[in-house]
Amino acid sequence: MKGWLLDNLGWKIFSLVTATVLWLTFVNSPDLVTSITAPVEYLNVPADMELIPDTLERIRLEVRGPAARIHQFERSSPAVVLDLREIKGPSERTFNITAEHVRLPPGLTLVRAIPSRVHLRVERRLRRLVPVRAHIVAVPAGFRVESWRVEPAELAVVGPESRVRRVEFVETDPLECTAVAGEQTLRTYAFLRDPELRLESSGALTVRIRVAPQGEPAGLGESAGRE
Secondary structure (H helix, E strand, O other), X not given: OHHHHHOOHHHHHHHHHHHHHHHHXXXXXXEEEEEEEEEEEEXXXXXXXXXXXXXXXXXXXXXXXXXXXXXXXXXXXXXXXXXXXXXXXXXXXEEEOOHHHOOOOOOOEEEEEEOOEEEEEEEEEEEEEEEEEOOEEEXXXXXXXXXXXXXXXXXXXXXXXXXXXXXXXXXXXXXXXXOOOEEEEEEEEEEOOOOOOEEOOOOEEEEEEEEEEXXXXXXXXXXXXXX
């Protein structure tokens, strides 16, 4: 028994001192209340559903506890975690943020969350092809646009069903023609105004614009529209 106590005595003393120092650090650390900004994370999201939160994607947490533990918690990248396992189809759900959503370590308490609730609308994901329009913002003086053509002519828009159904078309980024008669080829990208929607592809586009001098007899593209 005595031999066991004396084995590695130096390491045992070092471990005891280290544990005592750590314990005293946490016990004697003054209590603080501080604000920590945390992102919202979602668990068990149905694969074919889209989330539309009514609040921002970050929540301010007021946390109370020993200063040392609070600093440790801040370094751990805290998050507000919401479990959606009960959601099986399109619906709405309100979560009241409590300590169980934050995973606080021992010794810390959640004073409040701002905002205190997260309201979610859950919709089915919809994919829909919509036409692409050329957004021509500048034509040199003395010239006019006879016609334009976008390739590809349609793009797939993806997102919450109600928002996708409202989209009639997508536009190109703003285009400027040069003072050269004939067909001009421009490379550009598609622009979606609704931030909740996305394109299935990169949105890269080729736009062919036919430009003619003012006063020249109009061709079939007089309406300055798609060929």
